[in-house]
């Protein structure tokens with residue numbers, strides 16, 4: 001499938017698209033603000049041009065009126081060269097079905113959680129799910145966020161009246177009744193979230209076994225899927241608790257930016273509470289660094305902090321800040337299908353591969 005043509009309009013307020021820089025960065029300011037800019041010199045509102053060469057030339061720098069020297073020497077283009085891009089696109093779209101990622105011998109239920117908002121939970125859920133499904137795994141995405149972003153990203157209808165995860169949680173509807181196939185991606189299904197879910201947090205309070213409603217719905221279908229990814233809302237309320245009780249593994253996306261580690265203690269404490277009282281099998285198995293901007297020292301510092309703290313739970317693959325990743329949802333697509341040759345798609349592909357390989361390396365109950 002040829003790579004879709006690139007849109008000619010900027011999408012969203014991503015500074016890499018708009019070229020807007022925080023005031024401190026414009027003043028040649030300090031790291032805490034400077035890291036966020038992400039872009040070299042695009043005029044506000046202009047679209048960054050993909051560079052045909054790797055790296056930034058002296059001419060680029062000289063002609064750039066608002067260029068502020070970056071904090072590290074790494075000046076690599078955001079997108080890989082064309083030939084490599086094409087090769088990666090074929091590998092990622094996998095039209096022949098040749099490239100496979102190992103399937104676990106029992107379903108892996110992974111809760112994608114971080115109560116901090118906007119760290120890449122939904123983006124990670126959608127892209128890992130698509131990557132695994134394109135490479136031979138049967139995958140279910142459960143959208144547990146009333147915002148319904150995962151449903152939007154997978155282009156699954158989620159308007160009022162559509163059977164959704166609320167029906168599972170409150171009315172005990174079987175998962176199979178509410179899961180919808182994702183168009184264009186064989187082996188991928190999604191349980192959408194409609195606006196009804198916004199009331200579920202309160203309604204659940206008076207429901208019997210309120211913390212394990214989702215768990216019951218998922219275990220009712222034990223062998224149908226290789227992976228179940230649960231996209232959590234940015235809170236530690238009953239919806240997230242339901243996800244933690246239903247899962248065996250927690251995947252925490254951490255944004256490579258300032259304040260990234262704040263709030264993590266609270267998340268880990270909550271996970272430990274659920275583990276002690278409701279789900280002893282729960283394990284924080286995977287940490288994924290997202291929105292990494294290689295041009296800043298701050299991103300490196302966050303990466304080092306996270307790796308020192310969490311050791312080999314942190315995936316080697318790191319997701320860069322990449323415009324294609326943020327554009328994809330507005331086309332109802334994952335970046336894997338929207339621009340499979342992009343650095344964002346490649347990184348999510350590598351992350352999915354690592355997750356799949358880790359799944360079969362675990363000593364108990366797995367086969368290679």
Ligand SMILES: Nc1ncnc2c1ncn2[C@@H]1O[C@H](COP(=O)(O)OP(=O)(O)OP(=O)(O)O)[C@@H](O)[C@H]1O
Nearest residue numbers: 117118119120121122123234291320321322325326
């Ligand atoms: N690697 C990336 N490069 C550029 N933009 C990204 C990247 N990952 C995510 N984004 C953008 O960042 C924003 C937040 O991402 P996302 O919605 O996945 O976070 P979230 O943790 O699910 O947010 P919430 O807490 O609101 O559910 C989105 O606009 C998304 O498109």
Ligand SMILES: [Mg+2]
Nearest residue numbers: 121122145149
């Ligand atoms: Mg989200």
